[in-house]
Amino acid sequence: MQPELLRRYSAPVPRYTSYPTAPHFHDGVDAETYAGWLSGEEDDTPLSLYLHIPFCDRLCWYCGCHTKQVRRYEPVAAYVDALIAEIALVAHCLPRRRTVGTIHFGGGSPTILSTEDLSRLRQVLERHFDLESTLEVSVEIDPGYVDAVKLAAWRDFGMTRASVGVQDFDSVVQTAINRPQSFRQTERVVSLLRELGIGGINLDVVYGLPHQTRASLAKTLDMALSMEPDRFAIFGYAHVPWMKKHQTLIDEKALAGIEERFQMVRLIGERLQGAGYLAVGIDHFARPGDSLALAQEKGAVKRNFQGYTTDRAPALIGLGASAIGRVDGGYVQNIVATNEYMRHVHEGRLPVARGFGLSDIDRVVGDAIEALMCSYRFSVHDLKQRHGPVAEHIQAEAARIHQQDTDGFTAFDGDRFDVLPEGQMFVRTIAARFDEYFGRGTARHSVAV
Template sequence: MQSDLLRRYAVAVPRYTSYPTAPHFHAGIDHNAYAKWLAAEDGEDALSLYLHIPFCDRLCWYCGCHTKQTKRYEPVAGYVEALLAEMALVASRLPRRRRLGYIHMGGGSPTILSIADLARLRTALETAFDIEADCEISVEIDPGFVDAEKLAAWRAFGVNRASVGVQDFHADVQAAINRPQSFEQTAEVVSQLRDLQVGGINLDVVYGLPHQTLESLAQTLRLALSMQPDRFAIFGYAHVPWMKKHQTLIDEAALAGVEERFAMQQLIADMVTAEGYLAVGIDHFARPGDSLARALQSGQVKRNFQGYTTDRAPSMIGLGASAIGKVQAGYVQNIVATGEYMRSVSEGRLPIAKGFALSATDRAVGSAIEQLMCSYSFSARELRQEFGSAADVLMSDAARIVQQDIDGFTAFDGDRFEVLEPGRPFVRTIAASFDQYFGRNAARHSVAV
């Protein structure tokens, strides 16, 4: 029975960190369109800001991010100049000075930045925006390439949340993904962050990696749990060698099959929740009392390109090569290639490669899918109150999905559509049934387990 279910539901679908998803962005949205969109951003709410640093000290073979390895700092220094210039360009096109409520530094490895460049970046942020006193400032950390001095500099920058990469502690798995990293090294970074009073620590763990077994994953989880993080983000490895050529270095024969991946997913949920963590959506867990856990309990969890979050800002500005942003009018993505990105900025152009202008129906469907991904249900009546007749498609789709549901995973009473408990591991696949664009192009995705 389980094999039959997995054949139907463990299919390749989007992760729904946006709607429409990035493969549907198009070049018809350019720097001129984005300039107009920014000029219309005149709301009172604080903005969210994402800064992408597309460099790493090493290239991990499992990685699906837009990044490159560098042994020299000169390319990073030149990129920082472009990043500061882009920040000034964006700020100059907003109708007035805006507040920042969330700042997320991602990559790549943001901690590759020098202490001097980090200080310059903070000065530039304060020049362009008003940073709220309680602004959540988070950074992604590779424990293999930071020391106490650099961590102290990040704390001085304002970091109050940190996401520490673990992936897996088993030596064979680490060798297969080119990421050697000891438990002791990781635990020391976590301890140093706590000493610096960084109040929110997240650990990233990945399942479905080459040579990973249920036993080795359980050991990794036991070690990770011993560090008592505030949150876990536990992702299924996305094997997409057609997009990321370095993933061809991974032995596909050593990867777990769908049934074993599903068993890993269930093992994770059992072990982490047994330690008191609350499950947040499909791949996050939070300690009671953490802001994400409180948001879950109050129905305020959101989902964006950083995963599950408490960030409720209506607009997120993306800065840096390949960065994705969302403003009221729609999505934009910056040029991926760092050289082309830097050239566009140096010529005074917003470095937009593509984007998507949102229709009323897009907003309604996107809201429904986000609610499914966060809380497994939505109210068609509430969506119609917010979006008008643009939400009508959800009513007909909800009725169709339940009618075709031979497994009893969904329910719809004419108002509330819900993914029931047995179907929640497959919510990505169920959400795809509402996606008005899914299957319209040749986009390929990772499996939903």
């Protein structure tokens, strides 16, 4: 890969976990708007829920999430009270009692919750929703602050998949990001999960961290592979200190450059695919037979704020401070500041901060970008079947983008638009060419590699 070409395609672009992306959400979408959207959710398809727990026992300097460190449990307990109240508010706005098929707990560290509060959450969810007998519950886990008792409580809640944070096992890297975590700690948690009968185990690895090298990354991957997880989620470290002030504690001079990050991505793909994992989208790998791998083979993988998923629910309800959801009307994000979020909920108000109402063009472009991010291609014919004549807009855009592609990274035959193998590492950059909002406003993004 020529350095000039690599630098050009690695310019900062969105990760496209939504379209339009979150920086374009605005305060014109408020609690009244969201209540109206919820009341119009007449589809009988099971809902998905995302519950955000914005607390951690420690603050990792690389983290880009909305979270904060707490040393006492009282703020967490008070937050759970508000979360329970919000669940009731949302359920009241829906036109009738709904079924839930998927729940995802993110953070922060959801495992900071006490066993008592976890039981309270399960009870309130059962009070307001019908939970499917095949309910899938995924939970993000920090191995440094969890034990057998807590994991058993999560099993009793219904956890079916655990995403275990690894990041990197190298001690120098761990010190540089303030996340000490031994291999033995992680291995023990994975073993406990299996003993408890948790059928899906994911490991999260980050590349591009300070002082990380290809050699240290390869060693981390080998150690992670020894635990035989079902999936890997691989994330490029996003250095955004203008958004996350704690990232100023990271030495920028110790970060890998674009060319080194590119080589790390190649190393990860070679190592994991060489071990038998199938690549899913830009940053996930799954064992053959895993539900994500099977969905990939069928062209049924979806992408949302949690990354690649088999969840095909048309409505995702976000609950908790900063949580983002999507219903038929559009996207909604809750208030980020926990105290302000809690005040709104206890006053009986949906804690909406901003959102985005979707136009017909937004829906078509969003589907096209999601297809590119999941399978590196889309069909104009398929888009027209779903959206009608408005999809002709994408046909014209695809022709223009392919005509302007002097690097030979795309193909277009009038119907199918493909990102060719040599361009797939840069699919985010290619997707951005379809994005009608990209470049507007003051939004800043992380690099594309």
